[in-house]
Amino acid sequence: KVIEDIAEAKKIAQKIGYPVIIKAAAGGGGKGLRVVRSTTNLEEQFPIAQNEAKTAFGDSSIYLEKYLLKARHIEIQVVGDKKGNVLAFGERECSIQRKHQKLLEETPSPFIDEKLRRKLIKAVQEAAHFIGYQSLGTFEFLVDERKKFYFMEVNTRVQVEHPITEMVYAIDLIKEQIKIAAGDKLSFSPHLRLHGHSIECRINAEDAETFIPSPG
Known part of the structure; x- marks a missing residue:
C-alpha cells in the first residue's frame, strides 16, 4: 500500500512495530531504502526517501515494511x-x-x-x-x-x-x-x-x- 503522508506512515509503523524499512514503490537496486527505528527517525527519513525515489525513478511513492534483522x-x-x-x-x-x-x-x-x-x-x-x-x-x-x-x-x-x-x-x-x-x-x-x-x-x-x- 502506497503511503500518502507522514501521519499515515506513523500509524503503520506503530502497528507493525519498529524497526521498519521505507521502500520506493517504483524502486529497485537499493534506491529509496531507509531503515528507521523510531518515530523521530521516521519523520527525518520519510521526506528523504520520497525525494530519492522521485530522483531515481520519477515516482515519489513509498511504502513501509517490517525490517527483519539478520534476514x-x-x-x-x-x-x-x-x-x-x-x-x-x-x-x-x-x-x-x-x-x-x-x-x-x-x-x-x-x-x-x-x-x-x-x-x-x-x-x-x-x-x-x-x-x-x-x-x-x-x-x-x-x-x-x-x-x-x-x-x-x-x-x-x-x-x-x-x-x-x-x-x-x-x-x-x-x-x-x-x-x-x-x-x-x-x-x-x-x-x-x-x-x-x-x-x-x-x-x-x-x-x-x-x-x-x-x-x-
Whole structure:
C-alpha cells in the first residue's frame, strides 16, 4: 500500500512495530531504502526517501515494511508455459551483498533445509499457477532466523544468477524460455532433482579502494 503522508506512515509503523524499512514503490537496486527505528527517525527519513525515489525513478511513492534483522535473501526460479504448466526449482542464496547489490549467489543455500525448501517451492508454484505465469521468473523472499519466509517481489525476467540453477539441475533455462515463447509445452520433468553445489561471484567494474565505478 502506497503511503500518502507522514501521519499515515506513523500509524503503520506503530502497528507493525519498529524497526521498519521505507521502500520506493517504483524502486529497485537499493534506491529509496531507509531503515528507521523510531518515530523521530521516521519523520527525518520519510521526506528523504520520497525525494530519492522521485530522483531515481520519477515516482515519489513509498511504502513501509517490517525490517527483519539478520534476514537471508532467498530466491526461487520458476518457469511456466502457455498451457498452464509451471515448475519451480530449489533456492538460490543471495544474502552476500554490498549496497543492496548481490555479490555472490549459491545453490543450494547452506541455511535452507529440505522441509523449508519444499515449502518455498510449493508456495511459488501455487502463486505462479494462480496468476498464469509464463516464461522465466524469480520469486524473491526474506527468510528470518526462525526460517519464516516473507515475499518481496517477482522479477519477471532472466536473472544474472540463473546459470547456477542450470548447473545443479543440468538444464538449459534460456533454451526452454525460447521454446515456451514459440508455444511449446514445458519440457522439464517435475521430478528433477538437485545435484551438487554451484556458486557465482559477480565482478564489478569499480576502483578497488574507493569503489567508484571504473569501467576502464
